[in-house]
Amino acid sequence: xxxxxxxxxxxxxxxxxxxxxxxxxxxxxxxxxxxxxxxxxxxxxxxxxxxxxxxxxxxxxxxxxxxxxxxxx
Amino acid sequence: xxxxxxxxxxxxxxxxxxxxxxxxxxxxxxxxxxxxxxxxxxxxxxxxxxxxxxxxxxxxxxxxxxxxxxxxxxxxxxxxxxxxxxxxxxxxxxxxxxxxxxxxxxxxxxxxxxxxxxxxxxxxxxxxxxxxxxxxxxxxxxxxxxxxxxxxxxxxxxxxxxxxxxxxxxxxxxxxxxxxxxxxxxxxxxxxxxxxxxxxxxxxxxxxxxxxxxxxxxxxxxxxxxxxxxxxxxxxxxxxxxxxxxxxxxxxxxxxxxxxxxxxxxxxxxxxxxxxxxxxxxxxxxxxxxxxxxxxxxxxxxxxxxxxxxxxxxxxxxxxxxxxxxxxxxxxxxxxxxxxxxxxxxxxxxxxxxxxxxxxxxxxxxxxxxxxxxx
Numbered sequence: 001x002x003x004x005x006x007x008x009x010x011x012x013x014x015x016x017x018x019x020x021x022x023x024x025x026x027x028x029x030x031x032x033x034x035x036x037x038x039x040x041x042x043x044x045x046x047x048x049x050x051x052x053x054x055x056x057x058x059x060x061x062x063x064x065x066x067x068x069x070x071x072x073x
Numbered sequence: 074x075x076x077x078x079x080x081x082x083x084x085x086x087x088x089x090x091x092x093x094x095x096x097x098x099x100x101x102x103x104x105x106x107x108x109x110x111x112x113x114x115x116x117x118x119x120x121x122x123x124x125x126x127x128x129x130x131x132x133x134x135x136x137x138x139x140x141x142x143x144x145x146x147x148x149x150x151x152x153x154x155x156x157x158x159x160x161x162x163x164x165x166x167x168x169x170x171x172x173x174x175x176x177x178x179x180x181x182x183x184x185x186x187x188x189x190x191x192x193x194x195x196x197x198x199x200x201x202x203x204x205x206x207x208x209x210x211x212x213x214x215x216x217x218x219x220x221x222x223x224x225x226x227x228x229x230x231x232x233x234x235x236x237x238x239x240x241x242x243x244x245x246x247x248x249x250x251x252x253x254x255x256x257x258x259x260x261x262x263x264x265x266x267x268x269x270x271x272x273x274x275x276x277x278x279x280x281x282x283x284x285x286x287x288x289x290x291x292x293x294x295x296x297x298x299x300x301x302x303x304x305x306x307x308x309x310x311x312x313x314x315x316x317x318x319x320x321x322x323x324x325x326x327x328x329x330x331x332x333x334x335x336x337x338x339x340x341x342x343x344x345x346x347x348x349x350x351x352x353x354x355x356x357x358x359x360x361x362x363x364x365x366x367x368x369x370x371x372x373x374x375x376x377x378x379x380x381x382x383x384x385x386x387x388x389x390x391x392x393x394x395x396x397x398x399x400x401x402x403x404x405x406x407x408x409x410x411x412x413x414x415x416x417x418x419x420x421x422x423x424x425x426x427x428x429x430x431x432x433x434x435x436x437x438x439x440x441x442x443x444x445x446x447x448x
Binding site: 043044047050051054057058061062064065 | 266267270358362365366369420423424427428431
């Protein structure tokens with residue numbers, strides 16, 4: 001049972017990381033395209049990119065926390 | 074052309090060695106004292122009562138090279154006890170009725186792993202068994218605390234030096250010199266790219282806090298990367314306190330529009346029962362995410378570095394040749410990750426400061442927006 005919990009926690013955290021990876025990849029793609037179109041807006045785009053990436057990352061971190069809880073129980 | 078071929082080539086070589094050594098690993102059972110990567114990694118990233126550098130064997134005995142730190146304990150039965158952690162001999166010997174737990178003696182004494190953890194100090198009776206009746210309050214200066222104080226002293230010293238120079242007019246009327254040239258671009262970056270766009274006209278009020286939190290996280294991240302030091306920013310208690318301070322700052326800069334948007338959001342009435350709990354939860358998840366983000370990023374970075382180093386010893390335990398063959402690749406990867414970690418140290422400090430500024434900005438915005446709507 002404990003092994004199942006560990007496996008479940010690990011798989012859950014992994015799937016969470018997948019989602020965040022796709023999300024951050026999309027943000028990076030969008031930001032690079034925007035910078036290529038408008039290089040003079042670099043600073044604004046970069047700040048917003050990092051902010052959005054941090055917010056997406058937050059979702060992945062919650063997945064990791066839930067994974068830890070599953071292992072701990 | 075050459076560099077294009079180099080990467081797939083190294084990947085191929087690395088995977089072949091890995092495959093070969095794993096088959097070697099399963100072929101022969103380790104006879105000597107096995108290398109426990111889990112214990113080593115978690116021993117390095119967690120808090121402790123000493124700065125541990127390395128250990129070596131001579132004359133059949135293991136010697137540990139450490140800097141001991143003071144242990145301060147209080148219990149209502151035994152009163153205040155102060156001694157150096159070297160007296161506990163890394164968990165081998167009890168001292169004054171106290172003993173240090175290690176992964177080894179937790180297993181040996183058959184203790185409950187949910188109640189006790191390594192590096193914890195417990196009271197022991199005359200027979201050398203754990204006495205659970207004695208409740209201990211541990212106020213020890215652990216390595217996280219000591220390192221945080223050192224980093225703080227360093228930061229205050231640097232800041233006072235440059236502040237003194239600016240007060241004398243150096244760097245104001247002429248070009249900045251020495252350490253001023255290092256700090257000034259960072260300080261102006263935080264002011265112009267983090268505080269001003271997010272906090273608007275009120276930025277001067279919050280700038281000292283944003284700057285302090287940025288530089289405090291940055292210096293702790295960077296000092297934590299020096300080999301042998303503690304992992305201060307990878308400690309959940311440390312990040313929790315920082316997040317708590319940010320939470321208090323955010324709550325104290327809210328206005329009535331902020332609370333109106335939480336308790337009575339401008340949405341159709343049917344959606345309100347769903348949105349209000351989400352909004353209330355959002356007040357707490359923001360600082361919670363700040364806490365977990367910094368902690369998880371720093372811990373993950375340290376674990377990657379330590380895992381790559383451990384790989385050498387895991388494969389070296391299987392056979393000496395694989396250990397020697399893998400080590401240059403492992404070290405190359407460690408150096409690569411180390412540079413990424415320096416970037417992450419700056420990035421996480423920036424993100425923490427940036428998100429704090431954004432959340433503070435969100436807390437008091439809306440007054441202008443609302444006015445426009447009414448006009």
